[in-house]
Amino acid sequence: MLSRRAICAFLAVGSIAAATSTVALTHVHETVEHDTAEAAAVEAAAAVLSALAAVLVLGWFSQQRRLHLLVLGGGLTIVAGANLFLDTIPTALANEAPRTEWSALVGRCVGAAVIAVAALIPSRRVRAPLRGIVLAVSGAVSALALVIAVVVVVSPPSAIDGDRAVPAAQLVTGLLFAACAAGFARRAAHERDEFLGFIAVAAGIAAVARLAYALAPSLSPGLVRAADGLRVASFVVLSAAATREIVRYCRRLIARATADERERMGRDVHDRIAQELAYIVRHGQALQLPESVIAAAARALAEARRMIDMAQQPPDEPLWEAIARSTADVAVRGRAELALDITTDAVVAQDVGEALVRVVREAVINAERHGGARTIRVSLANGNGIRLSIVDDGRGFVPEDVDEGSFGLRCMRERVEGVGGRLSVTSTPGSGTEIEVSVP
Secondary structure, three states: OOOHHHHHHHHHHHHHHHHHHHHHHHHHHEEEOOOHHHHHHHHHHHHHHHHHHHHHHHHHHHHOOOOHHHHHHHHHHHHHHHHHHHHHHHHHHHOOOOHHHHHHHEEEEEEEHHHHHHHHHOOOOOOOOHHHHHHHHHHHHHHHHHHHHHHHHHOOOHHHHHOOOHHHHHHHHHHHHHHHHHHHHHHHHHHHOOOHHHOOOOOOOOHHHHHHHHHOOOOOOOOOOOOOHHHHHHHHHHHHHHHHHHHHHHHHHHHHHHHHHHHHHHHHHHHHHHHHHHHHHHOOOOOOOHHHHHHHHHHHHHHHHHHHHHOOOOOOOOHHHHHHHHHHHHHHHHOOOEEEOOOOOOOOOOOHHHHHHHHHHHHHHHHHHHHOOEEEEEEEEOOOOEEEEEEEEEEEEEOHHHHHOOOHHHHHHHHHHHHEEEEEEEOOOOOOEEEEEEEE
């Protein structure tokens, strides 16, 4: 999470650096004239990025249903419309009329005012998100239509073409974006919301860009200015932040769906398989079943219980908790003493964690059941990669004699190698066994 100090420091340093470089470029050469195609490309980039940011924010609002996100999406829609219809298209058509450029400036100022409102209003929940999106988009279209009607259709005052009105409008827009940055930074620190922190950063960059425009005002569509890069960068930051939040939300949905499916499978195993196996084990001797059948049923019951335990494992459970939980019931049911030396700072991917937990459980069961171990030590270290070891004082064996024929060892090795790790077995008859797993 971005803290308030981090956001403020980023904004301060970035603003000073951007303002200094922009002022320097402005004094060297106020505006650099390029052909219309290059100027149109700059405006098209700003239009596409602002439209993408508006779509992503409104999409994020449809999931979160927060009022400030809806208003933010509406303000970005106004800015995107001004960039596209009042700046990009006229620039591409080589429209030299300053009235169109002026209307784009006014439209962006209105959009900045709406975004400033989004930074200040309370974070209330909207009950009908689809209706809210329709109202936001229609309101943005109406605002742009009003701007066009006032600035383009109606004959504007002659003062708008003067040297004072354009810097003043750019300055007002920059101050509005500065208010947005301060409001969203405050809200991000209060709500501990990283997304709002990135909005504050994007608004801060946009504020510096507008202040840079005020230093070198121009109403000519065929010019590329130093602040254009800052304006595009603000939309890049905002689009990247919105995309990141939506991706994180989709991952949470996938993890939740996976957990629900695993829980359903665990219930099915418990209700349909485990109970039947428990019945066979419990009444096997009374039914005069062979001991080999009872032993097989007991092993199948243990495997079913392991599957139930794995299905109940939360998807975000820390690795050390998963290992401790998966081995606790084995220690309780068995006769071996279990000692854990597990670090709590090991963070691994979900598939790697599942593989390690299954290996630990299988190794502990084998040490207690087949090796007759009295003490089993499980160690987990997080240094140069993950290091996991299971050491017991059981009967031991010759690894070369059972490595290929042991289904359990083969499964453990395949699980570890499947996640890019390495498994080694060290054992001698009468001296116990050590299983070591390393994952980079």
